Amino acid sequence: MITKSTTLPTEPAAIDAPSTPKLPIYLDNHATTPMDPRVLGEMLPYFGEKFGNAASHSHSFGWAADQAVETARQQIAKLIGANPGEIIFTSGATESDNLAIKGVAESCRSKGNHLITVTTEHKAVLDSCERLESQGFRVTYLSVQKDGLICLEDLKHAIDPGTILVTIMAANNEIGVIQPIEEIGAICRDRGVIFHSDATQAVGKIPIDVRRQNIDLLSISGHKMYGPKGIGALYVRKDPKLHIPAMIDGGGHEHGMRSGTLNVPGIVGLGKACAIAQEEMAQESQRIKALRERLRNSLTSALSNTYINGSLEHRLAGNLNVSFAGTDGESLMLSVNEVAVSSGSACSSAGTDSSHVLKAIGLSDELARSSIRFGLGRFTTEAEVDYVANRMIEAVQSLRELSPM
Numbered sequence: 063m064i065t066k067s068t069t070l071p072t073e074p075a076a077i078d079a080p081s082t083p084k085l086p087i088y089l090d091n092h093a094t095t096p097m098d099p100r101v102l103g104e105m106l107p108y109f110g111e112k113f114g115n116a117a118s119h120s121h122s123f124g125w126a127a128d129q130a131v132e133t134a135r136q137q138i139a140k141l142i143g144a145n146p147g148e149i150i151f152t153s154g155a156t157e158s159d160n161l162a163i164k165g166v167a168e169s170c171r172s173k174g175n176h177l178i179t180v181t182t183e184h185k186a187v188l189d190s191c192e193r194l195e196s197q198g199f200r201v202t203y204l205s206v207q208k209d210g211l212i213c214l215e216d217l218k219h220a221i222d223p224g225t226i227l228v229t230i231m232a233a234n235n236e237i238g239v240i241q242p243i244e245e246i247g248a249i250c251r252d253r254g255v256i257f258h259s260d261a262t263q264a265v266g267k268i269p270i271d272v273r274r275q276n277i278d279l280l281s282i283s284g285h286k287m288y289g290p291k292g293i294g295a296l297y298v299r300k301d302p303k304l305h306i307p308a309m310i311d312g313g314g315h316e317h318g319m320r321s322g323t324l325n326v327p328g329i330v331g332l333g334k335a336c337a338i339a340q341e342e343m344a345q346e347s348q349r350i351k352a353l354r355e356r357l358r359n360s361l362t363s364a365l366s367n368t369y370i371n372g373s374l375e376h377r378l379a380g381n382l383n384v385s386f387a388g389t390d391g392e393s394l395m396l397s398v399n400e401v402a403v404s405s406g407s408a409c410s411s412a413g414t415d416s417s418h419v420l421k422a423i424g425l426s427d428e429l430a431r432s433s434i435r436f437g438l439g440r441f442t443t444e445a446e447v448d449y450v451a452n453r454m455i456e457a458v459q460s461l462r463e464l465s466p467m
């Protein structure tokens with residue numbers, strides 16, 4: 063009989079000491095994810111010998127690149143229940159959001175000038191809407207309930223005869239809350255309004271099916287799902303056909319919706335990332351959720367006045383957003399600086415305002431600034447979670463002793 067010992071790694075684990083994980087620890091997977099080594103492996107040839115331009119139709123270099131792009135298009139489409147011809151490559155979700163929102167505004171201007179979104183959206187969506195407001199469009203910003211979810215009745219009431227677009231994210235990047243996308247899609251379809259969803263945090267983490275969920279436009283980003291940075295996609299529904307006017311004109315690539323020579327290595331990486339997610343998402347989210355719950359239980363059982371922000375039920379497996387009342391998030395991060403997390407006071411690279419998402423769910427500035435976002439992911443281990451829990455508990459206790467409230 064073959065025993066496990068024949069395949070043991072050469073470094074045996076220490077017997078007594080709880081295994082200390084390698085430092086620093088990365089728990090900021092909503093900001094970006096490390097690239098999966100399998101994704102990198104798939105991409106490498108396209109930086110080297112397979113350098114062809116996917117638009118070169120007259121030789122084998124171009125054909126090989128084009129074939130790789132089409133394979134990726136299939137892998138992406140499959141993950142979200144679309145057809146490959148409905149996938150447009152972009153530089154990331156910021157571009158996809160801009161293209162979708164400004165594109166619909168431009169193409170539907172004769173039908174109406176009203177858009178609906180939510181106060182907790184990503185800046186890529188909010189700032190695009192704001193730009194349109196400055197050009198004469200009307201935008202309704204739906205508020206969210208305490209749990210971070212929108213109220214469907216509010217959405218129904220907000221739709222008027224001039225409404226051309228509803229843009230609501232699938233999962234939030236700060237509090238991980240998952241909106242009722244299928245119900246939103248049904249309402250939009252029923253009222254004849256185009257529905258865009260920024261699904262950057264959702265694709266590859268929870269099941270997305272653009273047909274069943276009646277999604278007309280959907281934004282995807284490579285680097286939030288273990289793929290490379292600087293590549294993304296926009297799903298644009300074809301049946302019935304939706305055409306989005308280009309923001310970048312040129313050679314007419316991507317059905318004229320987004321010109322520019324395709325980023326073949328990035329596209330190959332995004333495709334591979336989708337293929338891996340397709341295979342592993344169900345199991346992976348269970349594993350990550352168990353780790354997230356382990357972290358939550360450790361923190362909340364050791365510390366009083368500690369609050370979880372956003373719905374626990376409708377939430378990404380890897381997200382935990384916690385307010386540690388009586389502490390300051392920035393100071394907490396400084397005292398546990400071997401752990402990479404985010405705080406509710408540093409959510410935009412531009413400012414030090416407290417998070418618009420935490421304020422939208424009703425937190426005071428003070429409580430928002432006391433919060434930490436933990437983002438667990440594919441490569442997070444139990445030892446890491448235990449280490450982080452212990453260090454955070456120590457840090458919160460000593461900060462509270464320093465400044466008793």
Ligand SMILES: *Cc1c(COP(=O)(O)O)cnc(C)c1O
Nearest residue numbers: 154155156184186235262263283
């Ligand atoms: C990261 C993120 C974006 C921006 O994606 P990029 O690919 O970095 O441009 C947009 N929306 C959400 C919800 C995100 O988390």
